[in-house]
Amino acid sequence: GAGVSQSPSNKVTEKGKDVELRCDPISGHTALYWYRQSLGQGLEFLIYFQGNSAPDKSGLPSDRFSAERTGGSVSTLTIQRTQQEDSAVYLCASSLDMKGFSSNEKLFFGSGTQLSVL
Amino acid sequence: QKEVEQNSGPLSVPEGAIASLNCTYSDRGSQSFFWYRQYSGKSPELIMFIYSNGDKEDGRFTAQLNKASQYVSLLIRDSQPSDSATYLCAGCSGTYKYIFGTGTRLKVLA
Numbered sequence: 001g002a003g004v005s006q007s008p009s010n011k012v013t014e015k016g017k018d019v020e021l022r023c024d025p026i027s028g029h030t031a032l033y034w035y036r037q038s039l040g041q042g043l044e045f046l047i048y049f050q051g052n053s054a055p056d057k058s059g060l061p062s063d064r065f066s067a068e069r070t071g072g073s074v075s076t077l078t079i080q081r082t083q084q085e086d087s088a089v090y091l092c093a094s095s096l097d098m099k100g101f102s103s104n105e106k107l108f109f110g111s112g113t114q115l116s117v118l
Numbered sequence: 119q120k121e122v123e124q125n126s127g128p129l130s131v132p133e134g135a136i137a138s139l140n141c142t143y144s145d146r147g148s149q150s151f152f153w154y155r156q157y158s159g160k161s162p163e164l165i166m167f168i169y170s171n172g173d174k175e176d177g178r179f180t181a182q183l184n185k186a187s188q189y190v191s192l193l194i195r196d197s198q199p200s201d202s203a204t205y206l207c208a209g210c211s212g213t214y215k216y217i218f219g220t221g222t223r224l225k226v227l228a
Contacts, residue, residue: 031214040126042206042220043162050214091161106152107216109161 004110021077025094038088082117124219137194141207148209197226
């Protein structure tokens with residue numbers, strides 16, 4: 001696609017329910033990131049996928065969070081047993097590759113999913 | 119804890135003035151730095167990246183990097199009301215993990 005696509009754009013759920021957030025990166029981008037942004041805060045790194053390598057999950061805040069990337073393209077972030085503190089905007093970003101210091105490193109962000117846990 | 123720190127602002131400047139946004143980082147392994155602009159309710163978009171000491175200019179924007187002082191700045195000349203946004207500084211240690219600051223909110227007053 002022309003840009004990074006995320007769905008849904010808004011998700012309201014009840015505490016304790018599971019949610020799935022989807023990200024479709026730019027075609028050909030091998031690197032995919034998930035970030036979380038709480039109101040008025042910066043971007044918190046969650047997870048990184050690069051090609052077929054094992055993902056870096058070091059930013060996932062708890063074992064209720066998981067993510068997968070199928071076929072090196074679409075990614076799904078799953079939050080189980082949601083809590084109110086999970087409410088935030090979840091941003092997905094992709095980049096072409098990391099081959100050194102160049103504009104290829106720049107991240108293209110999707111429009112995010114606003115998650116509200118009641 | 120590797121951090122990127124920014125003053126949250128708001129930084130208010132009159133239209134036509136130079137806006138100066140600053141960022142410090144703690145990870146000496148960081149080698150490339152990025153400035154993203156984020157309008158309210160929108161996703162971040164890249165406006166500048168820099169990896170060499172010194173200045174890098176692009177139109178009205180100048181990024182400055184001082185690795186000895188672990189300091190990155192963004193200057194916006196001839197500021198316009200449309201520049202009003204939150205500016206996020208990010209460092210990357212040459213692998214892939216971008217560390218973002220909390221952002222500085224800029225207000226350009228007409």
